[in-house]
């Protein structure tokens with residue numbers, strides 16, 4: 326039984342003291358990150374600054390010595406092993422080309438009609454292999470399925486990439502609706518969409534993670550936005 330079935334009380338996901346050197350470069354050195362259920366949290370930073378690596382460190386597929394990832398104060402490393410805790414959407418395509426949306430949803434324990442309800446044209450294609458969908462449509466499908474998994478938290482690496490603007494708006498609304506029952510940590514370079522959607526915004530810079538109290542002016546002051 327997953328965290329979400331046990332009770333409807335809020336949960337807290339924390340990553341703390343994540344230090345990582347890759348290829349001789351200190352990538353993550355001073356990281357504290359928290360996400361609660363009911364929140365959408367954004368993670369921003371330049372290309373190559375380590376956002377994907379940080380998501381993988383939280384999920385547990387990137388091994389980090391002495392990583393402290395906690396749920397409700399209890400250490401869970403690797404976190405992916407904890408049933409009902411995390412779903413993770415990597416930056417690269419996730420679903421095998423031969424799988425249909427219906428088949429993928431079944432594997433993930435997701436109700437496909439519910440997951441795709443806001444996108445009728447995608448729902449109509451639920452019996453087609455993913456490999457026959459356009460790149461942006463396949464990405465949208467992956468994001469929707471991962472969001473609808475029965476986990477307390479979802480980690481999404483670039484959910485908006487390749488998705489057309491009108492669908493990004495609808496997807497943002499799905500995320501807003503779903504945060505009633507889960508916490509969502511996402512990274513994306515679509516800053517306007519991220520700022521409009523997120524309750525909390527972190528900036529990763531030179532290995533340090535900074536929570537921006539006023540994201541718009543914080544990003545402008547640091548030269549990330551004009």
Ligand SMILES: Nc1ncnc2c1ncn2[C@@H]1O[C@H](COP(=O)(O)OP(=O)(O)OP(=O)(O)O)[C@@H](O)[C@H]1O
Pocket residue numbers: 347348352370371372373374375376377378379416
């Ligand atoms: N196994 C590895 N060995 C050495 N360097 C690595 C390894 N994996 C990733 N890197 C490097 O770590 C850095 C961070 O990569 P990462 O994908 O986490 O960045 P990112 O912030 O998600 O970037 P983007 O916004 O471009 O997706 C990059 O410079 C990358 O080349």
